[in-house]
Amino acid sequence: MTDVLPTMPGLPTGETVVDDTPPMTETREEFDVEIKGTVGAPFVDDPKMSARHSNVFYGEKQAIFDVSLDIGRNEIIAMIGPSGCGKSTFLRTLNRMNDTIPICRVEGEHCLDGEDIYAPDQDPVLLRARVGMVFQKPNPFPKSIYDNVAYGPRLHGLARTRAELDEIVEKSLVRAGLFNEVKDDLHKPGTGLSGGQQQRLCIARAIAVDPEVILMDEPTSALDPIATATIEELMDELKSRYTIAVVTHSMQQAARVSQRTAYFHMGKLVEVNPTNQVFTTPQHQLTENYITGRFG
Amino acid sequence: MEIGHHISQRYNQELEEIRTHVLKMGALVESQAENAVKALLERDGKLAKKVASSDYMVNRMEVEIDEECTQVLARRQPAASDLRLIIAVIKVITDLERIGDEAEKIGRYSRKLAKKPPITGMHATLSHLGELVLGMLHQALDAFARMDTEQALSVITGSNNINDEFDDLSRLLITYMMEDPHNIKQALRVIWCARALERIGDHSRNICEYVIFLVRGKDIRHTDLQEILDEIPDDAD
Amino acid sequence: MTATRDRIEATLRKRYRRERLFRFFGLVSLGISFLFLLILLFTIFRTGLPAFQQTWIKIDVDLDPAVLGVDRHASQDELFGANYAKAIKVSLRKIFPDAKGRKKKRGLKNLVSNSAPWQLRDAVMKHPDLIGTTHAFWFLAKDEVDVFMKGRIDRNLPESDRRLKDFQLAWIDKLLAEGRLEKRFNTTLFTAGDSREPEQAGVAGAIMGSFFTMLVTLLLSFPIGVAAAAYLEEFAPQNNRWVDFIEVNINNLAAVPSIIFGLLGLAVFINFFGVPRSTPLVGGLVLTLMTLPTIIIASRAAIKSVPPSIKQAAIGLGASPVQTLFHHTLPLAMPGILTGTIIGMAQALGETAPLLMIGMVAFVVDIPHGILDPATVMPVQVYLWSDSPERAFVERTSAAIIILLGFLVVMNSAAILLRRRFERKW
Numbered sequence: 001m002t003d004v005l006p007t008m009p010g011l012p013t014g015e016t017v018v019d020d021t022p023p024m025t026e027t028r029e030e031f032d033v034e035i036k037g038t039v040g041a042p043f044v045d046d047p048k049m050s051a052r053h054s055n056v057f058y059g060e061k062q063a064i065f066d067v068s069l070d071i072g073r074n075e076i077i078a079m080i081g082p083s084g085c086g087k088s089t090f091l092r093t094l095n096r097m098n099d100t101i102p103i104c105r106v107e108g109e110h111c112l113d114g115e116d117i118y119a120p121d122q123d124p125v126l127l128r129a130r131v132g133m134v135f136q137k138p139n140p141f142p143k144s145i146y147d148n149v150a151y152g153p154r155l156h157g158l159a160r161t162r163a164e165l166d167e168i169v170e171k172s173l174v175r176a177g178l179f180n181e182v183k184d185d186l187h188k189p190g191t192g193l194s195g196g197q198q199q200r201l202c203i204a205r206a207i208a209v210d211p212e213v214i215l216m217d218e219p220t221s222a223l224d225p226i227a228t229a230t231i232e233e234l235m236d237e238l239k240s241r242y243t244i245a246v247v248t249h250s251m252q253q254a255a256r257v258s259q260r261t262a263y264f265h266m267g268k269l270v271e272v273n274p275t276n277q278v279f280t281t282p283q284h285q286l287t288e289n290y291i292t293g294r295f296g
Numbered sequence: 297m298e299i300g301h302h303i304s305q306r307y308n309q310e311l312e313e314i315r316t317h318v319l320k321m322g323a324l325v326e327s328q329a330e331n332a333v334k335a336l337l338e339r340d341g342k343l344a345k346k347v348a349s350s351d352y353m354v355n356r357m358e359v360e361i362d363e364e365c366t367q368v369l370a371r372r373q374p375a376a377s378d379l380r381l382i383i384a385v386i387k388v389i390t391d392l393e394r395i396g397d398e399a400e401k402i403g404r405y406s407r408k409l410a411k412k413p414p415i416t417g418m419h420a421t422l423s424h425l426g427e428l429v430l431g432m433l434h435q436a437l438d439a440f441a442r443m444d445t446e447q448a449l450s451v452i453t454g455s456n457n458i459n460d461e462f463d464d465l466s467r468l469l470i471t472y473m474m475e476d477p478h479n480i481k482q483a484l485r486v487i488w489c490a491r492a493l494e495r496i497g498d499h500s501r502n503i504c505e506y507v508i509f510l511v512r513g514k515d516i517r518h519t520d521l522q523e524i525l526d527e528i529p530d531d532a533d
Numbered sequence: 534m535t536a537t538r539d540r541i542e543a544t545l546r547k548r549y550r551r552e553r554l555f556r557f558f559g560l561v562s563l564g565i566s567f568l569f570l571l572i573l574l575f576t577i578f579r580t581g582l583p584a585f586q587q588t589w590i591k592i593d594v595d596l597d598p599a600v601l602g603v604d605r606h607a608s609q610d611e612l613f614g615a616n617y618a619k620a621i622k623v624s625l626r627k628i629f630p631d632a633k634g635r636k637k638k639r640g641l642k643n644l645v646s647n648s649a650p651w652q653l654r655d656a657v658m659k660h661p662d663l664i665g666t667t668h669a670f671w672f673l674a675k676d677e678v679d680v681f682m683k684g685r686i687d688r689n690l691p692e693s694d695r696r697l698k699d700f701q702l703a704w705i706d707k708l709l710a711e712g713r714l715e716k717r718f719n720t721t722l723f724t725a726g727d728s729r730e731p732e733q734a735g736v737a738g739a740i741m742g743s744f745f746t747m748l749v750t751l752l753l754s755f756p757i758g759v760a761a762a763a764y765l766e767e768f769a770p771q772n773n774r775w776v777d778f779i780e781v782n783i784n785n786l787a788a789v790p791s792i793i794f795g796l797l798g799l800a801v802f803i804n805f806f807g808v809p810r811s812t813p814l815v816g817g818l819v820l821t822l823m824t825l826p827t828i829i830i831a832s833r834a835a836i837k838s839v840p841p842s843i844k845q846a847a848i849g850l851g852a853s854p855v856q857t858l859f860h861h862t863l864p865l866a867m868p869g870i871l872t873g874t875i876i877g878m879a880q881a882l883g884e885t886a887p888l889l890m891i892g893m894v895a896f897v898v899d900i901p902h903g904i905l906d907p908a909t910v911m912p913v914q915v916y917l918w919s920d921s922p923e924r925a926f927v928e929r930t931s932a933a934i935i936i937l938l939g940f941l942v943v944m945n946s947a948a949i950l951l952r953r954r955f956e957r958k959w
Binding site: 095097100102103126127132135137139141142151152155156202205206209 | 771846847848851852853856860865
């Protein structure tokens with residue numbers, strides 16, 4: 001709560017909403033679980049990305065309701081919440097992946113380094129090069145490991161010579177912690193790797209275009225615990241260079257890797273707080289219910 | 297703040313069991329402390345012996361509850377209020393076990409004191425101290441049982457009285473010892489007992505702090521009383 | 534517990550019996566279809582195989598300048614106009630001096646194919662020195678002789694029921710005894726165009742016609758079909774009434790009888806656009822119409838089966854939708870698209886009905902050399918020959934079917950190989 005920016009008119013701030021939280025001594029039934037606004041600290045100084053009053057619609061149906069959230073530089077922010085709570089949808093608004101869905105409509109202000117990413121002159125292709133994405137299921141292209149990593153740089157013409165491309169590929173694989181495992185098999189198909197290796201290949205592919213932000217949509221939900229641990233360790237290392245937003249179903253994962261945690265519920269952003277606070281003393285009853293496995 | 301409403305019924309049961317066991321242990325420790333004070337005041341050697349030899353039950357319960365908490369930690373990975381509950385329980389039972397130890401100590405000294413003639417003029421002050429401490433322990437356990445931060449806070453606020461009582465008693469005993477050096481041995485035993493009572497008071501205060509941590513998620517240990525009151529103002533209304 | 538167990542056990546035997554019965558029926562059905570296939574192949578091959586051989590007759594031709602009407606110093610034009618038929622007639626009479634009377638003389642002439650004079654002409658024009666000498670030439674035998682040689686004419690039948698008369702049989706026996714009759718591999722079948730004379734007829738024209746028609750069909754229907762499928766799957770607005778309408782119509786088109794496409798081609802391409810009739814171009818256009826729905830439906834299924842995660846990965850890396858389509862979706866869908874295309878092309882290769890409507894059923898002797906030459910195609914050739922009265926066309930019909938089947942097998946194998954190549958690469 002110390003990071004709260006000066007109160008902005010019309011924006012939920014940590015302080016004002018805390019008072020809405022009823023005293024904890026009352027019994028649960030009397031809790032007001034209506035979501036009046038985001039509690040906690042959704043805003044940071046000098047954010048890498050920011051969303052203000054984000055509303056997303058699929059046709060007539062609204063998926064995201066007035067979400068305002070900052071993503072700080074070189075932090076890992078975890079987005080948790082029950083299925084269908086809109087966390088993935090929100091993640092996808094951040095690199096305009098939702099553009100590919102014809103019926104999807106996005107409102108509000110979404111900024112990357114202060115530039116509106118939905119501005120008419122903003123090119124989604126450039127944006128997606130700056131804001132990379134890693135998906136739930138490891139989805140390497142059915143090409144060689146080398147071609148997988150080289151795809152992005154080739155697409156955007158980042159390498160002028162073969163040697164440059166080789167260097168980018170190697171660097172990305174090294175950063176993704178995969179190079180030592182595959183350096184002799186660069187021309188074998190990427191689909192032949194194990195699940196965890198595939199996901200690291202996907203991360204290598206994402207960082208090969210040197211993005212500023214990496215969005216991860218449940219990056220380990222298809223992996224075993226060991227592979228998950230490797231990915232989490234990798235995320236921790238990547239943090240120093242990139243800003244990472246991760247959607248996860250695993251609360252333990254959110255607790256392990258993130259610095260801040262955002263809890264989404266029914267399309268609304270309920271609570272944003274430092275992770276160590278969310279997992280010991282969540283501010284909102286809905287967050288509490290979710291992370292302790294209660295119904296509500 | 298409550299234990300139930302988990303999607304997993306088994307989890308609800310496990311937490312409920314732990315809570316019940318803690319309350320049972322609390323009741324046992326409370327009766328140990330009561331008996332110890334009674335044996336001390338009434339110079340009941342038999343009761344004192346019983347108290348001194350019953351501590352193993354408290355120790356056993358502590359081990360059991362510890363084990364249960366470990367199981368929950370390992371299998372459920374509790375978070376938020378559940379996590380705080382388990383942490384609080386682990387700490388509460390440590391303090392309860394210490395209270396049990398202090399009661400045992402009082403029991404041992406009471407046996408020896410009962411064999412010698414009583415120190416005159418001590419009874420009223422000692423009895424008052426005992427009442428205060430037992431009352432505090434009772435209230436602390438009650439606050440834990442009901443997860444009542446208000447009561448916990450009032451116990452913490454009231455704990456200073458015990459120190460005053462203990463200081464009074466110390467002064468009395470010093471006078472007594474100065475009157476006749478032969479009394480020193482007896483007087484020291486009494487002072488050990490008073491010291492044990494004061495320790496029970498401290499442990500009770502700890503329990504209340506855990507209750508506040510458990511409910512409010514705020515660690516108020518080693519904090520100035522005034523700060524605590526500043527931090528948790530709304531709870532009193 | 535045991536009650537449930539007993540109940541389940543009671544039903545078990547029944548279940549297993551049903552299972553065995555079902556497998557048995559499956560085997561029987563398989564056996565029946567296999568049997569029919571064998572019968573079909575056996576019949577076709579039994580009838581068709583002899584057509585791959587052709588009887589030739591050796592005649593010592595006396596190239597007398599008096600008979601030919603030219604001498605060896607004549608120009609090419611004069612050589613072209615020389616009377617070769619007479620030379621052959623004279624030479625034949627020399628072998629069979631007993632041929633007297635018009636009936637027998639005609640019978641004698643009918644031993645040799647009427648292409649013999651041209652054959653002789655070609656030889657003489659190449660080597661004018663032959664004039665004035667007597668030289669042995671091998672000529673194509675007339676189809677009746679050929680059929681007889683293959684044992685298809687029973688000499689025990691009454692003479693009136695036979696195409697070959699008794700005296701002709703006697704001559705054939707004589708020729709055989711002198712070694713003047715010989716069965717050789719029938720290259721004419723593969724090198725010649727259609728002809729009224731069975732011994733001169735070949736499928737080369739039809740093969741080339743089929744080739745050009747297929748070429749047109751493939752070049753048109755593959756890109757159009759794939760583009761349409763890709764657009765419908767990847768770019769078309771969803772839940773749009775027009776798109777739904779188009780989809781329904783494409784699906785219905787696949788079920789439209791093919792002759793309707795022929796009528797459409799006649800009306801639109803020939804009458805309205807004035808595309809020359811009987812040509813592979815118009816045939817290819819019509820077959821394109823017919824093949825498109827198949828290719829579109831197969832391609833859409835193949836494109837739909839490409840995992841969306843791959844497309845998302847590409848878009849997430851900043852690929853544009855069209856780049857995603859060409860870099861990932863189409864290559865991954867290619868095996869399925871190719872299968873659909875090959876099936877469509879195989880259908881088109883075997884199609885007769887629509888081509889009848891646009892004049893590709895014409896009797897075309899010349900081998901087509903382009904998509905604007907009049908042509909016919911393999912199945913139409915089969916149809917034409919099966920309609921011909923000459924006995925020798927029966928076996929040639931079957932032979933044409935064998936060749937057509939051979940092409941289908943080759944096409945399908947190519948398809949399988951192509952798919953394997955693609956699947957291995959990706």
